Amino acid sequence: MDAIIENLPTFLRGFGTTLALLGIAGVGALVIGTLVAGMRISPVGSLRGFATVYTEILRNTPLTLVLFFCAFILPYLGVRIDFFALACIGLTAYTSPFIAEAVRSGVNGVPVGQAEAARSIGLRFGQTLGLVVMPQAIRMVIPPIINVLIALTKNTSVAGAFFVKDLFGSAQDVIVRRGDEVFAILIAVAVFYLIVTVTLGRIAAVVEKKVAVLR
């Protein structure tokens, strides 16, 4: 136990870094993911094609490869920024296609009849989208997006393996110094992760119940 208490500042700093990774990559992925989703449902063919290729490639590349690319290949190619920023770029890029898919399936998940009805009472494109489709799509999209963020929380741990001192990285450091209390250290780190993931999971459950569309 004393290994945890005496290293608590290290863990808390790591926890802060993990939360920062989650925040920055989460916001970045939301922005890029929404843009990509917009491209994918747009009537412009080349954007649609680009968005499809972008989604398929990033979704099928293991996160370890994405972060390896950011941590080793980018500096090798002459990019000079610190590992935290590189990890943010990698996590954003990796998470954005999942957000894009969540948004897209939300929009596609609104029954066609809704849009047909809106069109048939004379609403224009903007009104159809803004007043009828989007309000329903957003409700359906929030729970899957929170799930993507939960996955992102867990995925930030991989950044710890690529020179970022997040929770996982600081756990490795502490383990090197206190090899006698490995078990307690790992459980403590797991609890830190659970604090975030379980909280987000609860929020998702509450939101899902609250915004559920009755059909």
Next chain:
Amino acid sequence: MTQVLYDAPGPRARRRSLIASIVGGVVIAAILVALVAALAAPRITAAGAELPGMFDPSRWDIFLDRAVWRRIGIGTLNTLQMAAVAAVGAVAIGVLISFLRTARAAWIRYPMVLVLEFLRGMPVLLMMLFVLLIFSTGSYWAGVIALAVYNGAIIGEALRAGIQSLPRGQREAGLAIGLGPIRTRMSIEFPQAFRQMLPIIIAQLVVLLKDTSLAYVISYPELLRTTTYQMANYYGSRYLFSLFFVAFAIYLTMNLLLSWLARIIARRVDAGRLPKGSTPFSRRAEKHAARRRSDVENVVLDGGGGAAR
């Protein structure tokens, strides 16, 4: 969906979106060309020496050597072996968990809820480190066990949801013809739940294959470590980019193939779910609902983590 949102485009709107498409295509192509050109350009080091560009033959010549491909093949097989063993383990653990989670005895059921929450809320990487350090299993078994337990927890929850979504009559019918509760579960409920949840299980196995690359961190010689660490050390770091590129291409091919397979199976299972002789309207509604379900599930499960609820 998108076609319903606006009137069918007339000649002018079609022309406009064609122009937008061409402009967009040119911009994207220009960015790609710029990227490739930047990669191909020779770079000058701080010491003033000139290094060849990334597409220079001197960075790719090792791939003419058969021994290089053999080592890459070994790395790929290591990855596939870990994925295969972990996948079998994950399905087995998933079946076990689904039974424990739906057990009639509360003292089995409730602790399982906590255990599952714990297993699903923590990073796989942390679990690998845990198994590696606490049980001293070596990196191969650490990777296999962590992947099997983590994905087993998710598959178990999927199977449980499948069992609970069955009509009550299925179980009652099983009990009524004299099968015991366990026989009913095994031969009536479980096969149906498994079939219904097959798309989710396969989607989760795609995630598992992707996640084997995490074993890189605990020094298992899978594809990424074989190429970018062992081989880059052996042949020299000027091959780092090309070796990474090859590993990336192999991973991408494997995952795309498996995702494609998953999609085909999902479509088959969905098609099997359609009620026979339904009116066109209800069939369409059913199809739509099925597609939406699998779409949402794909997103939830593909995130590399799954739901923590």
